[in-house]
Amino acid sequence: MITSKKQDGSTLTVSLDGRLDTLTAPQLETDLEPLLGGIESLVLDFGNIAYISSAGLRVLLSTQKKMIAAGGTLTIANAVPAVREVFDITGFSDILTLA
Template sequence: MEINKIQDGDSLTIALTGRLDTTTAPRLEAELKSSISGVAELIFDFEKLEYISSAGLRVILSAQKVMNRQGNMVIRNVDENVMDVFEVTGFVDILTIE
């Protein structure tokens, strides 16, 4: 998985490429912990994310909990396969997906 970050003031965009799974989720989690402080808007760009596992969902949910306290979080450009996972797990009801 590739992680691209774009910081614009208090807005942070994280674009993911590849698979967010048990192997790669810890990398994203570490990246978020080091980057999310002081961020008012967190945007995930999932245009090139092919797959998300339960480990990836846990990291996204954790980020959502932090952002509920300090700003807002949006997920954009979600692939059909990833959207299916969000729908089956009920994440569509707790995440802002555009």
């Protein structure tokens, strides 16, 4: 699911692809966990994510909580319309930083 990682100081950009659903979300959570140490700004590049289900939202929410607890931020970049619609429907647009 993670296609590339790019660290620039304390900013980490992670590019993803595929679908963020019941099947892939737990793996993403596991994969992200070890990368967050010392990161103040996490950017998830959603450019190649076709859709996201509530299981994916759960991972975003827990990641967001971890980042806030550590005084950092989470940004979702390049979300496609189908993904943005899900963020809007669920009110996630209000709590996530979209870029």
